[in-house]
Amino acid sequence: MKEKKPSNSARNLYYLGFLFLFIQGIAILRNYLSNYFSFFWYCDFVSIFFAIAFFIKQEHLAKGLINIGLFAQWIFLFDFFYKLFFGISPLNITTSLFNLSIFFILSTLIVHLSTTIVLIFTYKSKPKKITLLYSLGFLILIYVITLIFTSSVGEINYVYSSGNLLNAFKFHIPYYTELWLAIAFIVLVLPTQGLQYLLYKLSLKKKVKKSKKKILNTPFSN
Numbered sequence: 001m002k003e004k005k006p007s008n009s010a011r012n013l014y015y016l017g018f019l020f021l022f023i024q025g026i027a028i029l030r031n032y033l034s035n036y037f038s039f040f041w042y043c044d045f046v047s048i049f050f051a052i053a054f055f056i057k058q059e060h061l062a063k064g065l066i067n068i069g070l071f072a073q074w075i076f077l078f079d080f081f082y083k084l085f086f087g088i089s090p091l092n093i094t095t096s097l098f099n100l101s102i103f104f105i106l107s108t109l110i111v112h113l114s115t116t117i118v119l120i121f122t123y124k125s126k127p128k129k130i131t132l133l134y135s136l137g138f139l140i141l142i143y144v145i146t147l148i149f150t151s152s153v154g155e156i157n158y159v160y161s162s163g164n165l166l167n168a169f170k171f172h173i174p175y176y177t178e179l180w181l182a183i184a185f186i187v188l189v190l191p192t193q194g195l196q197y198l199l200y201k202l203s204l205k206k207k208v209k210k211s212k213k214k215i216l217n218t219p220f221s222n
Contacts (some may be wrong), residue, residue: 010057016121023114030107034100040145040156042069043076043111049138050118059125062118064134067192068142068184072116076191077112093201123199131196135189143181 025046031044039045046065053061070215089221090093097105142157152160159180162173173179 006175012121013054013057013059016118017051019117020047020051020054020114023110025050027111030104030111034104038150038154040150042113042142043073044155047111047114048112059122060128060131061134063122063125063127063131063190063196066115066119066139066196067131067135067189068123068138069188070192070195072125072186073112075110077109077116080109092214119199124203126200127193132189132193135193136185138190139181139184159197161193185198 009044021103024045027044028039029049031039046069049065050062053059053065068189075091079089079091083094083098097108143159146157146159150156150159155161160177163175173183176183
């Protein structure tokens with residue numbers, strides 16, 4: 001019997017796995033060169049989990065990870081590019097970033113593009129209930145390791161406080177740390193799951209429209 005060759009989609013998942021191993025390496029190198037050895041920020045370690053998800057062909061795990069960090073990374077990117085083009089950090093997230101080395105700036109940008117890159121390659125897959133379970137499981141992991149291994153000084157993953165995100169709007173949530181899991185699930189996970197579902201439906205609609213157009217343009221055989 002001939003050995004079955006991996007499909008193009010399977011090969012693409014492996015390529016994505018290696019891509020995110022590379023991005024994880026960039027995050028490690030950036031932190032090492034800046035003498036920062038805390039890797040508990042979501043963006044600093046999520047790439048290794050993206051790599052694992054693609055290597056074991058679990059797109060729903062990847063989509064579950066997207067649910068947690070997509071909007072947060074988009075907020076960072078908004079502040080980053082606003083600061084880059086207008087010289088002002090509206091949310092005070094990237095205020096001191098541009099005082100650092102070019103490598104640190106570029107590597108930080110790449111690291112914060114991780115969820116967007118995964119979304120581009122997975123938006124055609126339908127998010128399901130298992131996607132939400134993966135999101136919840138990873139949120140619990142983030143919550144536990146942040147409380148155990150970090151202090152409130154660095155505001156890691158905004159577990160101890162919302163940092164500048166809510167302070168900019170002078171908004172306070174009582175028992176914020178105790179309610180962090182519920183807040184993160186409601187504010188980050190559920191809306192992103194909805195966005196992923198919307199993108200899936202749009203891609204499906206586009207696919208159906210393309211198929212109909214192809215059928216209409218196909219000449220009838222005799």
